[in-house]
Amino acid sequence: MPRKNAFYAQSGGVTAVINASACGVIETARKHRDKIGKVYAGRNGIIGALREELIDTSKESKSAIHGLLTTPSGAFGSCRHKLKSVSENRAEYERLIDVFKAHNIGYFFYNGGGDSADTCLKVSQLSESLGYPIQAIHVPKTIDNDLPLTDNCPGFGSVAKYIAISTREAALDVASMCETSTKVFILEVMGRHAGWIAAAGGLAAEKEGDAPHIILFPEIPFDRKKFIARARRAVKQHGYCVVVASEGTQTKDGRFLAESGLKDAFGHSQLGGLAPLLAQMIKDETGYKYHWAVADYLQRSARHIASQTDVDQAYALGEAAVELAVKGENAVMPCIVRGKGKRYRWSIGTAPLDAVANVEKMMPRNYITRDGFGITDLGRAYLAPLIQGEAYPDYKNGMPRYTTLKNEMVPKKLKKTFKV
Amino acid sequence: MPRKNAFYAQSGGVTAVINASACGVIETARKHRDKIGKVYAGRNGIIGALREELIDTSKESKSAIHGLLTTPSGAFGSCRHKLKSVSENRAEYERLIDVFKAHNIGYFFYNGGGDSADTCLKVSQLSESLGYPIQAIHVPKTIDNDLPLTDNCPGFGSVAKYIAISTREAALDVASMCETSTKVFILEVMGRHAGWIAAAGGLAAEKEGDAPHIILFPEIPFDRKKFIARARRAVKQHGYCVVVASEGTQTKDGRFLAESGLKDAFGHSQLGGLAPLLAQMIKDETGYKYHWAVADYLQRSARHIASQTDVDQAYALGEAAVELAVKGENAVMPCIVRGKGKRYRWSIGTAPLDAVANVEKMMPRNYITRDGFGITDLGRAYLAPLIQGEAYPDYKNGMPRYTTLKNEMVPKKLKKTFKV
Numbered sequence: 001m002p003r004k005n006a007f008y009a010q011s012g013g014v015t016a017v018i019n020a021s022a023c024g025v026i027e028t029a030r031k032h033r034d035k036i037g038k039v040y041a042g043r044n045g046i047i048g049a050l051r052e053e054l055i056d057t058s059k060e061s062k063s064a065i066h067g068l069l070t071t072p073s074g075a076f077g078s079c080r081h082k083l084k085s086v087s088e089n090r091a092e093y094e095r096l097i098d099v100f101k102a103h104n105i106g107y108f109f110y111n112g113g114g115d116s117a118d119t120c121l122k123v124s125q126l127s128e129s130l131g132y133p134i135q136a137i138h139v140p141k142t143i144d145n146d147l148p149l150t151d152n153c154p155g156f157g158s159v160a161k162y163i164a165i166s167t168r169e170a171a172l173d174v175a176s177m178c179e180t181s182t183k184v185f186i187l188e189v190m191g192r193h194a195g196w197i198a199a200a201g202g203l204a205a206e207k208e209g210d211a212p213h214i215i216l217f218p219e220i221p222f223d224r225k226k227f228i229a230r231a232r233r234a235v236k237q238h239g240y241c242v243v244v245a246s247e248g249t250q251t252k253d254g255r256f257l258a259e260s261g262l263k264d265a266f267g268h269s270q271l272g273g274l275a276p277l278l279a280q281m282i283k284d285e286t287g288y289k290y291h292w293a294v295a296d297y298l299q300r301s302a303r304h305i306a307s308q309t310d311v312d313q314a315y316a317l318g319e320a321a322v323e324l325a326v327k328g329e330n331a332v333m334p335c336i337v338r339g340k341g342k343r344y345r346w347s348i349g350t351a352p353l354d355a356v357a358n359v360e361k362m363m364p365r366n367y368i369t370r371d372g373f374g375i376t377d378l379g380r381a382y383l384a385p386l387i388q389g390e391a392y393p394d395y396k397n398g399m400p401r402y403t404t405l406k407n408e409m410v411p412k413k414l415k416k417t418f419k420v
Numbered sequence: 421m422p423r424k425n426a427f428y429a430q431s432g433g434v435t436a437v438i439n440a441s442a443c444g445v446i447e448t449a450r451k452h453r454d455k456i457g458k459v460y461a462g463r464n465g466i467i468g469a470l471r472e473e474l475i476d477t478s479k480e481s482k483s484a485i486h487g488l489l490t491t492p493s494g495a496f497g498s499c500r501h502k503l504k505s506v507s508e509n510r511a512e513y514e515r516l517i518d519v520f521k522a523h524n525i526g527y528f529f530y531n532g533g534g535d536s537a538d539t540c541l542k543v544s545q546l547s548e549s550l551g552y553p554i555q556a557i558h559v560p561k562t563i564d565n566d567l568p569l570t571d572n573c574p575g576f577g578s579v580a581k582y583i584a585i586s587t588r589e590a591a592l593d594v595a596s597m598c599e600t601s602t603k604v605f606i607l608e609v610m611g612r613h614a615g616w617i618a619a620a621g622g623l624a625a626e627k628e629g630d631a632p633h634i635i636l637f638p639e640i641p642f643d644r645k646k647f648i649a650r651a652r653r654a655v656k657q658h659g660y661c662v663v664v665a666s667e668g669t670q671t672k673d674g675r676f677l678a679e680s681g682l683k684d685a686f687g688h689s690q691l692g693g694l695a696p697l698l699a700q701m702i703k704d705e706t707g708y709k710y711h712w713a714v715a716d717y718l719q720r721s722a723r724h725i726a727s728q729t730d731v732d733q734a735y736a737l738g739e740a741a742v743e744l745a746v747k748g749e750n751a752v753m754p755c756i757v758r759g760k761g762k763r764y765r766w767s768i769g770t771a772p773l774d775a776v777a778n779v780e781k782m783m784p785r786n787y788i789t790r791d792g793f794g795i796t797d798l799g800r801a802y803l804a805p806l807i808q809g810e811a812y813p814d815y816k817n818g819m820p821r822y823t824t825l826k827n828e829m830v831p832k833k834l835k836k837t838f839k840v
Contacts, residue, residue, distance in 0.1 A: 014597060044599040047600065072593065073592035073596045076596075080597070080601050170717040170721050175493070176430075176434050177497075179497060180499040181499070181500050292714070293715060296711055296713035297590040298589065301589035301592060303589060387818035390812070392810070398584075398810075400585060402588070
């Protein structure tokens with residue numbers, strides 16, 4: 001088999017550890033020079049392939065590539081560009097194959113969530129039918145933790161750790177001030193459709209009564225009365241109430257609470273997110289003094305307190321993707337398999353892409369307490385191992401040393417440009 | 421001199437390192453058993469003294485007290501209770517002295533900001549005139565960094581570190597996604613009157629063009645046109661724009677921007693903070709996709725990434741307060757003195773309380789760039805040393821091991837109760 005180059009791209013929302021997967025892919029590819037030539041990375045993800053904007057990672061030093069292990073976000077850029085179905089936009093797929101052909105690319109490593117698993121599968125199928133077969137391997141990544149067939153998704157463990165720690169820290173703050181000041185604190189976290197991240201806030205509690213006292217999941221329809229009653233009870237029992245709220249918290253009829261039609265004086269839709277809305281609700285109903293925080297991108301880029309387990313798994317999946325490719329596999333995704341037994345162990349398995357693409361894994365109902373406001377022991381047993389270990393970056397002058405790559409572009413070979 | 425007990429109280433908004441000062445006070449007092457009996461801590465700050473709710477710290481083990489060094493927030497509780505002037509509420513001061521007398525308290529260590537420096541001074545003065553002289557020592561603490569006569573304030577360095585790191589991390593996230601997604605990211609930080617914390621966001625930048633591209637200070641009147649123009653320029657030049665905005669950002673006529681009279685459909689005042697308001701402004705004027713975060717309590721409780729310099733100084737000031745008391749000092753505050761020369765050095769000095777109380781130290785104008793949107797090299801030189809070193813807490817099961825004290829109460833001796 002003649003030596004082929006590889007294409008690697010980051011897709012969708014970036015994470016604290018997606019670069020660790022990139023590091024795994026590139027370092028492992030460099031060990032297989034007999035089969036894999038250069039690794040080209042898509043500039044800004046898949047649109048880099050469409051535009052023939054390829055980054056030559058062979059220009060990066062060993063230490064720069066290794067620095068990716070401790071650098072958050074997407075070192076080559078990512079994008080939110082979902083390829084349409086082949087029937088809707090065959091030209092895009094054909095363009096991809098043209099670019100791959102022009103640059104002698106035989107391996108496609110796509111690092112993303114459910115959408116990109118689907119794209120990855122289609123590239124594999126279409127390349128076959130177009131007579132230029134590409135081995136397409138999906139490297140899982142999503143803070144939403146909603147991919148099927150893998151026990152968990154790289155990126156999630158670090159967000160979970162950040163949210164659990166932040167919840168505990170903010171709770172200590174509120175607890176020490178509640179006698180005369182803030183009584184209710186609300187932390188809004190990511191997760192539009194699945195409550196995994198909000199659930200991780202539950203790890204802040206060690207014993208009965210510990211914060212958070214209320215978790216709001218997208219899976220549990222929001223009930224204003226119950227919410228207020230629960231907040232009142234917490235303040236009466238503990239002096240304060242900490243709420244971790246998923247941005248995807250919904251009403252019974254499936255509308256996002258944060259988009260409930262509120263307008264400001266100028267007729268703009270509700271500016272704020274969910275947290276200020278819940279805070280106002282608390283104020284109106286109880287008069288309690290409140291504070292709220294919205295972690296937003298801080299939570300998914302917080303490499304400074306990444307989970308070591310998450311970093312290890314992200315790297316291992318990138319490594320495994322290349323090993324699978326070298327073994328001739330196609331249209332697969334390496335995944336995390338949790339060992340049986342009390343002590344947490346994990347290994348790498350393989351899942352066929354047609355079973356991964358476009359399937360969302362929701363929180364099992366039995367991970368959420370019956371009242372809908374907390375996590376069960378079962379949920380805790382699932383979540384706790386994922387935040388183990390602190391993968392600290394190096395520091396210089398009090399700041400983390402994050403790697404910036406040179407990102408030298410590969411000279412274009414195609415005459416045609418392609419508008420994305 | 422007969423042995424007297426000491427009273428220690430935490431005042432106002434808590435920080436990541438106020439317990440480190442408590443640790444310094446208690447550990448040092450335990451070394452001076454010949455002069456200092458027990459250290460009683462006010463439950464929820466000064467109102468603990470008024471209510472005769474004293475915590476007996478002698479019941480805590482050596483390791484529990486040492487654990488305070490790595491535990492954020494106020495271990496004994498804090499409060500926002502400003503004592504009125506003596507003429508307005510002499511009863512409160514007399515009550516304090518009664519409680520101190522009943523419990524043989526001769527030392528008053530008050531750990532707080534400008535208001536508590538004032539209270540501390542008054543207690544010293546009034547106790548003298550009431551014939552039960554108390555040595556009152558103020559231990560500085562405030563994330564706002566606005567106390568005079570000390571080079572900086574414990575609590576600030578850790579917030580500064582957190583904000584600088586979070587800004588850099590979120591900026592990497594936005595930079596990698598901006599081609600197809602978010603172009604403007606706004607991080608709202610604390611600081612109602614002084615822009616020290618917002619300024620710390622500037623430490624995220626290492627070279628020209630790095631984020632943050634815009635810092636909004638309370639000291640610089642907000643100019644909508646200039647703000648929008650600057651955001652546009654950053655997006656054009658770099659593809660994205662990161663804004664660090666002080667919650668205290670004001671209009672030219674001194675009104676907080678976040679309280680600018682906006683109402684929602686129900687007539688409620690603006691729910692959100694400054695960040696969503698700025699985001700909407702960006703959206704209206706430019707159409708750029710935005711995201712925003714409000715760090716709120718997360719920033720001041722983030723012990724997981726505290727500045728080692730800050731922790732060291734917080735401890736040293738607690739220690740110095742006790743040493744000053746033992747030497748017979750009164751109505752003073754130990755403070756941080758910055759050494760001369762290029763290499764950062766600090767030592768402990770002493771400031772008289774009458775020069776500290778009720779004086780606010782604002783950001784010097786020459787720490788802010790001429791255009792009002794950034795920090796100068798001078799500002800950077802002041803700020804950078806304060807975030808040096810990472811004072812990591814210990815971890816267990818992936819979570820920081822923060823100390824919870826027993827907080828056993830001292831039996832009450834007074835018959836009278838006092839309503840606070």
